[in-house]
Amino acid sequence: ISIHYYHDGELCRGITLGMKKFGLPDLCIEKMSCRASDSFISLINLSAQTLYENEAAFSNGTLDLDIHKLKNEAIKSDLLASCYDNAKHKAKLSFIKGTWKEGDPQNALLELSFTGGNPQIAQDELLSTVFGYKDEVTMAVHDEELLKAKKEAKAKIPKLKKRFQKGLKEGSVLMFKFPFKSMDDQNEWMWVEVTKWKGDIITGLLQNKPTIATHLKAGQKVSTHINEMFDYLIYHADGSEEGNETSKILIKRQNKNN
Numbered sequence: 001i002s003i004h005y006y007h008d009g010e011l012c013r014g015i016t017l018g019m020k021k022f023g024l025p026d027l028c029i030e031k032m033s034c035r036a037s038d039s040f041i042s043l044i045n046l047s048a049q050t051l052y053e054n055e056a057a058f059s060n061g062t063l064d065l066d067i068h069k070l071k072n073e074a075i076k077s078d079l080l081a082s083c084y085d086n087a088k089h090k091a092k093l094s095f096i097k098g099t100w101k102e103g104d105p106q107n108a109l110l111e112l113s114f115t116g117g118n119p120q121i122a123q124d125e126l127l128s129t130v131f132g133y134k135d136e137v138t139m140a141v142h143d144e145e146l147l148k149a150k151k152e153a154k155a156k157i158p159k160l161k162k163r164f165q166k167g168l169k170e171g172s173v174l175m176f177k178f179p180f181k182s183m184d185d186q187n188e189w190m191w192v193e194v195t196k197w198k199g200d201i202i203t204g205l206l207q208n209k210p211t212i213a214t215h216l217k218a219g220q221k222v223s224t225h226i227n228e229m230f231d232y233l234i235y236h237a238d239g240s241e242e243g244n245e246t247s248k249i250l251i252k253r254q255n256k257n258n
Contacts, residue, residue, distance in 0.1 A: 003044055005037050010195040014040050016048055017105050024051055025108035028098050033205050035173045035193045039127045049075050066090035084132030091130050120205050124219035135209045149245040153231045164197050171237025177230045182212040200226045
């Protein structure tokens, strides 16, 4: 099979192509973070392989996943290699009847279901459960070098806005680093995947698991003023990156100290 993963409105959509030849429905996930494409593709692969090997794992609209129970050793090995140490490797998924869209295969369609007004939170929690996660925290003083990098990043806001509104290349994702207040009024700087840019207001999905701003969750929809931006980062489909100069400064300092 193949997996079609593409921008669909403000977010992304993924769907399998080719499950019909096994007498099985194709699988899709709606309204996903575009930044987490690799993890979602792994989740779709795991779901499709589980359904192919053991249809009995699907019952009453749910599918029991367990990487260790896969019979295909190559796929099992690849999936385990992509996991972090805190991965659980298994989860129970809920499915509903999928909605056919132009370009979809002429086949029955099951959609992985996430409930709530902000389903991306549940999506992030599921990916973290199955594959684990790594989210490093770096403490930093905003000295002259960092503030200079911030100023240079903010000078690019007009061009970034034009690029985003024109439409980034398929597979590219724009992110901004913003401060978020903790309950005791401390700032925690975290990345936001931009899904909407209207006027000076940025709306997007929080990409980090908060450490001190614990009233927030990874995947949560947030909105903030562009002037609060500390840095930007563009991920391209070919794996290259653009921006993120402040993180490069911090990494260089860490390496020097080590």
